[in-house]
């Protein structure tokens with residue numbers, strides 16, 4: 721059993737709250753994993769060329785290309801992304817959009833697998849975790865747990881956070897705010913989030929031991945059929 725972790729943050733591994741939260745979940749599984757950061761990767765969105773219809777292989781050659789095999793081979797996923805403008809950030813959105821390549825014909829490469837969805841925002845990341853869960857559903861992947869937390873908005877360290885009217889410190893504490901170390905949010909300061917991360921890792925590990933992909937596939941197919949009926 722192998723789990724693939726993906727952190728969609730553009731920040732480095734030490735600074736990124738998303739990366740650290742995804743890693744914590746992976747560590748809690750006690751299973752083999754690989755964690756990939758999308759930092760610095762150039763991944764285009766789907767261009768709807770249908771080049772993947774015959775063989776489920778995307779023809780666009782960019783930084784997603786070397787990841788394709790890892791996505792196919794993994795038994796489960798921990799996927800995290802930062803909240804940008806109340807939604808999933810563009811790099812992670814592009815990556816997941818291109819999972820369209822796995823959906824065609826007998827496209828059962830990912831069906832019935834399991835995932836944990838992770839969202840981090842300067843305020844909150846739950847909208848992102850919800851979105852990841854939704855996208856997973858399109859490949860009949862079941863999200864067994866969602867974890868979200870408050871990361872560190874750049875405005876706390878950009879140098880203008882105390883005076884910038886549109887910045888997070890002023891938004892949270894009002895104009896004239898004096899930034900102190902204590903008020904800077906970080907995932908490591910949120911015991912309930914760290915606990916949820918550990919629980920999610922254990923949940924994923926439990927699911928992957930002897931998981932029955934065809935049963936999960938049937939369940940997800942039913943959920944997605946209901947979703948489609950409601951959305952048309």
Ligand SMILES: Cc1cc2nc3c(=O)[nH]c(=O)nc-3n(C[C@H](O)[C@H](O)[C@H](O)COP(=O)(O)O)c2cc1C
Nearest residue numbers: 729736737738802804805806841842843871872873
């Ligand atoms: C372009 C941009 C837009 C952002 N928009 C939001 C937002 O709408 N809501 C929010 O809660 N945080 C927002 N943030 C803050 C990030 O979600 C926050 O810094 C988070 O910690 C990023 O994850 P990371 O630490 O893993 O990089 C935004 C950050 C950037 C760079």
